[in-house]
Amino acid sequence: MSPSKPDFHRRQIQQQNPPATTSQGPASSQSASGSQSRSASSSSAIPQTAPAGGLTITQPPQTATSYYKLAPNNLITFAWNFTYLISTPAHLTVSAVCDNGNTYPVGPTNGIIPGAATSVVWDPYAYNQANLATPLVQGSYTLNIWDERGPGSAREPGKLAPNSALQFALYTPQGYTPIASGWQCGTCSSASLAAHPAFTAIIASFIVMFLSGYSILRHSLH
Numbered sequence: 001m002s003p004s005k006p007d008f009h010r011r012q013i014q015q016q017n018p019p020a021t022t023s024q025g026p027a028s029s030q031s032a033s034g035s036q037s038r039s040a041s042s043s044s045a046i047p048q049t050a051p052a053g054g055l056t057i058t059q060p061p062q063t064a065t066s067y068y069k070l071a072p073n074n075l076i077t078f079a080w081n082f083t084y085l086i087s088t089p090a091h092l093t094v095s096a097v098c099d100n101g102n103t104y105p106v107g108p109t110n111g112i113i114p115g116a117a118t119s120v121v122w123d124p125y126a127y128n129q130a131n132l133a134t135p136l137v138q139g140s141y142t143l144n145i146w147d148e149r150g151p152g153s154a155r156e157p158g159k160l161a162p163n164s165a166l167q168f169a170l171y172t173p174q175g176y177t178p179i180a181s182g183w184q185c186g187t188c189s190s191a192s193l194a195a196h197p198a199f200t201a202i203i204a205s206f207i208v209m210f211l212s213g214y215s216i217l218r219h220s221l222h
Contacts, residue, residue, distance in 0.1 A: 046086050050157035053085035055145065057166045059119070066168045070136060072125050078106070078143060078166070079119035086158030089115030089147035096141040097164075104136055106143070115147065124170060138172045 059079035060066040068076050078094070092113050094106040104127065105111030107120040128135040144151060146162040155161045 046158040048157055050086060051084045052155040053087070053158055053160045054083045055080040055085075055160065055163050056083055057143075057163075060166075060168065062166065065140075068124065068168060068170050070124055070128065070138070070170055070172050074123075074125060076122045076124065077119060078122065080145070080163075081118065082160070084158065085160060087160075089160050091115050091148055092117060092160075093144075093146055093148075093151075094120050095144045096136075097144060098137065099140045100137065102134065102137075103144075104134075136170055138170055140167060140169050142167050 057078070057080050059077055068074065092115055094111050094113060096104045096106050098104070106122045107113055108123070113120055124136050142164050143166040144162065144164045146153065147160045149159075151162050153159075153162060
């Protein structure tokens, strides 16, 4: 039985115009991934001639050593600006190294803060309340800041170099003791008073005035 004319014409049209396909071969997928990798590498490339990144402490001022009291609600803010930083760190580690050799985390998140952060607020008193076995003590401290590569990482172009430029001090306030309860001045003994430069100057001035007055009186009597 021969096919009808409509079926015959439909088959001819399908043979002349095959359906379109949307398959992607290995070459096309490799080309796409290659372009993406080239784009990512170009955005993160750091010139080898670029200087190492760093930071400059802006708070507290570094003109003199800052002293902070270990007391309730006495918060400390450390702030800085980045310099020559091209690659933003994944995170920063901030710590305080005491002159007794102990190292303490700085900040509310155990010393780990976002890599783009430019400040951290520290509550030393609250830290002591939570760490009675290893409390902060009265003394001098060095603030250390480094990125995820660690404190001993080498200087690399555009990446943050470890910083330990800031020194500060913590002190513990002494409780008030009335004189009636036995308070004594540790620097007010007679021996220390006699050795004080101001006391010596007063005595010398008094002797000079006495001798000058005696000489004037003697001449007036003659």
